[in-house]
Amino acid sequence: MKKLIRNSFALVGAALIASTAPAQADEIDDIIGTGTLRCGVMLDFPPAGFRNSSNEPDGFDVQYCKDMAKALGVEAEVVETPSPERVPALVSKRVDVMIASASNTLERAKTVAFTMPYVVYTNVVITQKDSDIKSFEDLKGRSVGNVVGTTPEQFFLEHFENWDDPNGNYTGFGSDAESYLAVSQGKVEAIIGSSAQAADLIASGNFPNLEIRSEAPFTVDLVSIAVNKNDHSLLRWANLFVWEQQKSGRYAELYKQYFRSDEVPALTIPNTYY
């Protein structure tokens, strides 16, 4: 009996200690606790991220971040992260999520955790108007440029290595600004870029001698939101959020608004689940 009483005291004591110790707070709790969702977004990649005429961050990715913050009931804070700084910002916890048009490759997924795809890009060949390059296959043996470290670059280099043409050469520039300037000055004969961005930049009138030639025969470039690998609860929540955006029609609405297209692409590959 004595032992039983002693044991029950021990149990109650243990339960008390356990209840006073704080529960393990996860990333979602932290975001809700601080009241802000910090999103890493590229602001040099229209129409996904750019600064509008009043110098405010705007674009598909920026709106997506705001929607996500709203769903969490917190304020959105857009942190500008140029392409190479996206992952360092995420890993060093300067941002909570990365909504930065990052292609969800298996290689990258070893480092960060991707949600299901939230938007899709198609890539096109951009040349000067009087160029004799008519199709993607015409790029064989030509000088082609792109932005270093992008997925279109990796797609293109696969073709480039297969062609193995001694006359062909490839230059990877620091950003889109340089690659567009390079093709408009004729330093390279063509560049590969996202169709939406190309249409935007050519419509801006800054590159009057450029033209979109043809689609690049790459596999669809599905991009995902990324979170830190260990933020399991946030990853699950973000996945559901992406699905919800699709279900509610918000994805289609945003896509039409920013990508100026009536045709909203599917976020799946035929005959497969994500």
Next chain:
Amino acid sequence: MFGYSFHWRTVWQEIPQLAEGAIVTLQIAVFSMLIGITLAVLLAVARRNEGSIASRLASVWIEVARNTPCLLQIYLAYFGLGALGINISSYAAVLGAIAFNNAGYLAEILRGGFNSISQTQYAAAHSLGMNSFRVYSYVVLPQVFRVTFRPIMNQSMWALLNTSLGMVIGLKELTGATQFAQSRSFRTFEFFLVAAAMYYVIAKIILGLAALVQWRFLKGGR
């Protein structure tokens, strides 16, 4: 530390690509210094004839090279000349721009060296029947280089680090190659740490070569 575990294997697989970039970096650093020193001697000597056209041109060169960012100089060499219809490769643009930059800084360094040499030496050398070219090459310059050796080495470190700016115009030097490799795998920290270590080693190689030069040609230096 912030829940990031380091994957070094990814980096080892890319070492050949990084090494290729490192060679480009070393080449540009060395060539731009050699060209820079040659031009700097001409600029510094030209500047000593105050009031002449050559002296004014040299002043303009030195002012522009020292008072504008190297990144801008690289942009101008690549896209600026491109706008005029002169297209040079990104390698040539980076090499040219950094040599231009080096020449400006080195000319100022050499000026200090020239000032440290007493006018009587010029007079003495001329009185021995030497022409100006011989006065400079046999009497003045060896002393100038001895005095300015360390600042020159300092500048060569800057030249080495400035090559990393070549990345923006598509040159695959060490930083460009690192950027290419890291964005494929997102193993940012590993790649940049390795690149930093490689820059350090290249800097040490250059300093080692310089120490050899100093030991062989500039004996008795301060």
